[in-house]
Amino acid sequence: MTTDPHAGAELTDDALQDEIELVGDLVVAASASERPLTDDEIDRALGIERGQCEGPDEATEHAHRIWKRQNA
Template identity: 80%
Template sequence: MTTDPHAGAELTDDALQDEIELVGDLVVAASASERPLTDDEIDHALGIQRAHSDAPVALTERPHRSTRRLNA
């Protein structure tokens, strides 16, 4: 065990944090629904915008967690 108060303070994984937030968004969306989510509802929860075809086009810019509305 270390006594250094700064040990591990720089250990962050932004990609993992983003993945956790995406899973959380899906859990919230699924919990609010009384049926399985459609592909479009999943895309919306993940911030994916589709063109008129079925192929995903681009991820929207996901705002930082602290700036997102909690009851969207």
């Protein structure tokens, strides 16, 4: 038995979860392809359009919002 008051507390990291889901989407897309994915195919798997986002954080957030909408 532990005396740690936080033992068993749920640990969450929303940004990490978003990244894991995006990597999962890429793995699924790559597994379905017989060749390496093109940049456009990667963008499509992530649910983003080229030139739409300014940086990686914004791209991740945008792709996650699209994914949630598509899978709701």
